[in-house]
Amino acid sequence: MSHLPTTKQLRYFVALEQYEHFGKAAEACFVSQPAFSVAIKELENMLNIQLVDRTNKNVTITSLGRDIARQARVVLRDLEDLVDLAKGNQAPLTGQLKMGVIPTIAPFLLPKLLPALRRAYPDLKLYLKEDLTERVYERLMEGELDLVLIALPYELRNVTEMPLFDDHFFLAHHKKSRFVSSSHYNVSELPTDSVLLLEDGHCLRDHALSACNIKNADKVSDITATSLLTLVQMVDADLGITYLPEMAVHSALLKNTHIQTEPLDPGSYRQVGLVWRKASTRHKEFTMLGDFIRQHYRPD
Structure with a gap:
């Protein structure tokens, strides 16, 4: 040979x-x-x-x-x-597991999830890679990651998707906002360039536009943020309004700000889900992990 x-x-x-x-x-x-x-x-x-x-x-x-x-x-x-x-003959959720997770989920879900996961599966060695959806998907398909925790819907091929829960959007604005009235809010009445969003590449941007029914591009500001923290700081300065997922609203992200949030239509949400390669032999193990996340995640 x-x-x-x-x-x-x-x-x-x-x-x-x-x-x-x-x-x-x-x-x-x-x-x-x-x-x-x-x-x-x-x-x-x-x-x-x-x-x-x-x-x-x-x-x-x-x-x-x-x-x-x-x-x-x-x-x-x-x-x-x-x-x-080979790992299929081992006990489930033991040994090494490499999981990608996007930055608009990681800081809000993982601190609540990981302590319970360690207690339930002490022999699991979980390696985390935080990056944008496109990049963790590429690493998944190249075999560098075993599965990814992302927001759906997202166009993916040759994968198995397991939706876990809905993450509803909230309107976020300064308490004395010059852009909206919390008692009377309508997307069509927003001023031009008033909607602040994350920069291109963050799937949260597309999910917010779709789920919150923002059809008029003139409403969206050309100024974008690189992270949710930056986005919150811009809203706190009353530079505009934005849409935040429920897991962020119920975190410490808004602590010590002057931001007020309003619930939106029940149909305004993204789905948080696990994704793995369709050919993976660890389907049952990944499903167990998904069920565990469902049982232990609480938004507040």
Whole structure:
């Protein structure tokens, strides 16, 4: 049998194809750049092909290199499934579990959930990766994560979705807001540029627009926030109004602010759910985790 690439070499090259930068890719793989570069060169020598065009300033993946990276992702996913299959004979929710979670859920759900999860499953080693939905989904499909905790709906392929609970939206405004009256509120009556939202890339932005029935783009401000904390600070300064999910409203996020919240129509909500690869052999185990989250999450 001819020599085969190692999983380390494949993982490094997939990272290089993603970042197109040796330093950033090495950092993402938690390895020094010299060691990373050596591994990539060894992979090229073993395959007897050029994967990367190198210049002083740029890294360009060759056309064949792109094909190799796509196949490497398939190989790494299959290896993850092999490990999952072996873990199927172990007690559920024990050992290592890598879960991605989005930043508009993590700080509100996890502090309530993790202590109970540790007590119930002390042998579970849960590794968390917080990032935007698109990125945790990519890592899930590349085998870097076992499952992800995100907000639905979101366009996903080749996955199993398990909705857990509805997270209702609230109108959030300064107590003496110049934009709305808490006793008489209507989206159509909002001033131009008065709705503050997170920047593009946060699914909460799209969920708020859809669930809260904001059809007129003129109502939405061009000024965006990078986090819910920043968004709350902008509303507290009465720069506009926004829509916050229930789990954020009942957290400490609004403490020591002058923000007031109003419930919206019962149909204004996003769904929080677990997602995993459709081919995963740990379906029953992930369903157990989803049931556990359902039972232990309380919004207030």
